Amino acid sequence: MKPKNHINIPKKKLGVLMVNLGTPEDTDFVSMWKYLREFLSDKRIIELTRVIWYPILYCIILIVRPKKSGKLYKTIWDKKKNESPLKILTRSLSQKIQKNFNPKKVKISFAMNYGFPKIAEEMATLKKEGCEKILIFPMYPQYSATTTASVMDNLSKFMANQRWQPTIRV
Secondary structure (H helix, E strand, O other): OOOOOOOOOOOOEEEEEEEEEEEOOOOOHHHHHHHHHHHHOOOOOOOOOHHHHHHHHHHHHHHHHHHHHHHHHHHHOEOOOOEOHHHHHHHHHHHHHHOOOOOOOEEEEEEEEEEOOEHHHHHHHHHHOOEEEEEEEEOOOOOOOOOHHHHHHHHHHHHOOOOOOOEEEO
């Protein structure tokens, strides 16, 4: 039972950001090149020094792999939605989870660590939605520097430039 003069503090809106690895925007050379560059430029993924790694990345991998990877992605690509299965399934899961919560109290969203929608974009959306508490939910089965820590790096880059500082949990 609350005391008579107890101040009624409103509960803060919760934002849940489900983060998956990522996906290219399309199967064409340029889309694959952008995705592979972002993914393979992450220091958590490739731990070689930039002086050694960048010539390999830019002079070999980003010339050869986009076409080969694009061909492979075409075999699983959803042509109707023009999206990868990973993005379709992640969006669907976030929408199904959202149905279990009052949208005035909880906002479920998703982002990709590499590709789109970006963590920064979705954090900005959660801010606009009025979320003051954020749960970051990396969608990986276990912690790894190449997965969860990389998500935290991207989140930290975004938050470093924000005046808005919600309560964040991972």
